[in-house]
Amino acid sequence: MASATSKSYFWKGFRDGTPFVFVAVPFGLLFGVFSTEAGLNIVQTIAFSITVFAGAAQFTALQLLQDETPTIIVLISALAVNLRVAMYSASLTPYLGAAPLWQRACAAYLIVDQSYACSIAQFEKKPDLAIPQRMAYFLGSVTPITPLWVLGTCLGAVLGAQIPESWALDFALPITFLAMIGPMMRTLAHVIAALVAIVVALLTVSVPFNLGLLIAGAAGMMAGAQAELMLKRNAP
Amino acid sequence: MNQIDQTTIWIIIVGLAVGSYALRFTFIGLVGDRPMPPWLLRHLRYTAVAILPALIAPLVVWPAATEGQPDIPRMSAAAVALSVGILTKNVLAAIFTGAATLYTLLYLVG
Numbered sequence: 001m002a003s004a005t006s007k008s009y010f011w012k013g014f015r016d017g018t019p020f021v022f023v024a025v026p027f028g029l030l031f032g033v034f035s036t037e038a039g040l041n042i043v044q045t046i047a048f049s050i051t052v053f054a055g056a057a058q059f060t061a062l063q064l065l066q067d068e069t070p071t072i073i074v075l076i077s078a079l080a081v082n083l084r085v086a087m088y089s090a091s092l093t094p095y096l097g098a099a100p101l102w103q104r105a106c107a108a109y110l111i112v113d114q115s116y117a118c119s120i121a122q123f124e125k126k127p128d129l130a131i132p133q134r135m136a137y138f139l140g141s142v143t144p145i146t147p148l149w150v151l152g153t154c155l156g157a158v159l160g161a162q163i164p165e166s167w168a169l170d171f172a173l174p175i176t177f178l179a180m181i182g183p184m185m186r187t188l189a190h191v192i193a194a195l196v197a198i199v200v201a202l203l204t205v206s207v208p209f210n211l212g213l214l215i216a217g218a219a220g221m222m223a224g225a226q227a228e229l230m231l232k233r234n235a236p
Numbered sequence: 237m238n239q240i241d242q243t244t245i246w247i248i249i250v251g252l253a254v255g256s257y258a259l260r261f262t263f264i265g266l267v268g269d270r271p272m273p274p275w276l277l278r279h280l281r282y283t284a285v286a287i288l289p290a291l292i293a294p295l296v297v298w299p300a301a302t303e304g305q306p307d308i309p310r311m312s313a314a315a316v317a318l319s320v321g322i323l324t325k326n327v328l329a330a331i332f333t334g335a336a337t338l339y340t341l342l343y344l345v346g
Binding site: 026038039040044051052053054056057058061063075078079082083085087088089092093096097101104107109168171173176179180185189190193194196197201202205212216219221223224225229 | 240244245246247248249250251252253255256257259260261262263264265267272275277278279280281282283284285286287288289290291292293294295296297298299300301310313314317318319320321322323324325326327328330331334335338339342
């Protein structure tokens, strides 16, 4: 039975995705706290987490809002941070692109770092999986974290006001992001992209509307792409 | 902390919700199996590693909590979180060691 095997792939995905609970809950908590500190109420905070479902972009938007950045720049910058989900979507397309449109429309909403990382590893390891099995696995991998991400956000929003300044939560965001960046440094080109972005970001910090972020991001991306080409050319 | 206008907040939430979904849906929903130009993929590969450090760098060098004065506990915590992340490839280990560094140094210095 095709549906029976799909079901077992759902649970396989579920098991593989479960460890990410330990990332999603603290990260959700942090967002809830940060969001209430920025002046959003609980309804707004939860709506943010449910509809956008992208922690890094949400943090970016709040950070920029506090710096009195124009709305359009906030939107562009946060979406730029989220561009990587477009990359994930592109990368999953060869594996899931043949599924029915309504399934792809649902799956699109669930494309996050964790579901992508689990699924692409599984799909590459087992290239002969049928489309329904792949879809079931993908859905399974994101099922443990989705409700807990929202729950973590709620909890953070409720507790937020009671957290004292001495906890230095202002620095929770930089630490969390830096921790995420480390494992992304897979090749020399990734390192070059990051270094160029950092240098340009520090040099353009006085550019108005936080446009420095976009300039630095674009510079980093171009540096990474060029470095990749040069490294490939020099390879034996 | 600045009070943010309510309308602005909702514009941001709705804008990001629609925009994020569009980013996710474009390829898997619309592009399908058609191949994308290699130069575009090559640039997309480096979005996260460029944008995230660019966002963080000024916050590390000139933290808002110290009114922009460079701060040893925060810089050290950043260095530890990044190094542990690179060495162990473990995000949680990096977060915890970074936070431990921050609290230890804040306690010793402050």
